[in-house]
Amino acid sequence: xxxxxxxxxxxxxxxxxxxxxxxxxxxxxxxxxxxxxxxxxxxxxxxxxxxxxxxxxxxxxxxxxxxxxxxxxxxxxxxxxxxxxxxxxxxxxxxxxxxxxxxxxxxxxxxxxxxxxxxxxxxx
Amino acid sequence: xxxxxxxxxxxxxxxxxxxxxxxxxxxxxxxxxxxxxxxxxxxxxxxxxxxxxxxxxxxxxxxxxxxxxxxxxxxxxxxxxxxxxxxxxxxxxxxxxxxxxxxxxxxxxxx
Numbered sequence: 001x002x003x004x005x006x007x008x009x010x011x012x013x014x015x016x017x018x019x020x021x022x023x024x025x026x027x028x029x030x031x032x033x034x035x036x037x038x039x040x041x042x043x044x045x046x047x048x049x050x051x052x053x054x055x056x057x058x059x060x061x062x063x064x065x066x067x068x069x070x071x072x073x074x075x076x077x078x079x080x081x082x083x084x085x086x087x088x089x090x091x092x093x094x095x096x097x098x099x100x101x102x103x104x105x106x107x108x109x110x111x112x113x114x115x116x117x118x119x120x121x122x123x124x
Numbered sequence: 125x126x127x128x129x130x131x132x133x134x135x136x137x138x139x140x141x142x143x144x145x146x147x148x149x150x151x152x153x154x155x156x157x158x159x160x161x162x163x164x165x166x167x168x169x170x171x172x173x174x175x176x177x178x179x180x181x182x183x184x185x186x187x188x189x190x191x192x193x194x195x196x197x198x199x200x201x202x203x204x205x206x207x208x209x210x211x212x213x214x215x216x217x218x219x220x221x222x223x224x225x226x227x228x229x230x231x232x233x234x235x
Contacts, residue, residue, distance in 0.1 A: 037170075044228050044229040045162070045170065045213050045215075045226040050223070060223070062221070107157065109160070110158070110160035110175035111170075112172045114169040
């Protein structure tokens with residue numbers, strides 16, 4: 001079964017750090033680009049970051065650039081998001097999503113597999 | 125404010141046809157980048173509905189169709205059913221932002 005399972009969310013104080021993980025199974029992980037997408041409570045979807053199959057190209061939304069770092073370990077079929085200097089506006093459900101392509105053309109495509117998300121709450 | 129603009133809500137009676145628009149600019153849809161559509165049922169993760177402007181993944185009913193022209197795209201749903209009540213999002217790539225962008229989402233209500 002094709003599956004993405006996120007973990008690592010929780011309640012954290014402003015200014016602190018958190019690391020999210022996404023475990024992939026059921027497909028050849030290192031063939032595809034991967035992404036993080038978030039959704040604040042009651043709000044729409046916001047793309048956060050994407051990484052190509054070989055980590056050769058990485059992009060970030062302006063809202064997280066310089067604070068968040070995406071990475072992947074193809075040997076472990078895992079995707080990560082290191083979140084530093086967290087702010088209240090980072091409070092959201094964070095989804096891990098699989099791209100339908102490898103990202104080789106440096107253009108992100110559609111996201112065909114999504115996890116169930118992990119909730120991050122930034123509050124004092 | 126989202127880079128891609130969608131109407132906040134649309135509605136229709138069972139059996140009717142509804143369309144949801146997605147308006148972008150020359151750095152995303154107008155630049156030739158594909159548009160993709162997602163359906164998000166309450167309390168669940170988004171599901172890919174249309175990719176590459178008009179392609180349906182396996183398992184998506186042909187009641188759902190997508191099109192693109194110029195700087196805009198549309199999602200059409202025919203034979204509206206109660207189970208179609210959900211939030212719908214368009215997505216594309218933006219070269220100015222060097223990233224993927226979503227529309228603000230459209231809530232579909234089946235009357």
